[in-house]
Amino acid sequence: SRIHHALSDPLRLTILYLIKDQPLCVCVINRFMRLAGSKLSYHLNILKESGLIEGEYRGNWIIYSLTGTGREYVR
Secondary structure, X not given: OHHHHHHOOHHHXXXXXXXXXXXXXXXXXXXXXXXXXXXXXXXXXXXXXXXXXXXXXXXXXXXXXXXXHHHHHOO
């Protein structure tokens, strides 16, 4: 049910399609989304908790990419 909840929001679907082809940092995702930082963080957290994306720390940045499960839903 977490996956269905995560996929039910158009903003979260947009985030998934943004990182479909390559991992992106929050700053790049936010340039496309133009959301307040807290709102973007909220949506990224829902996607992470559902297992659709994962975040990897690289220095001061978190790079988000699709998980195997995420790739099954985003084609």
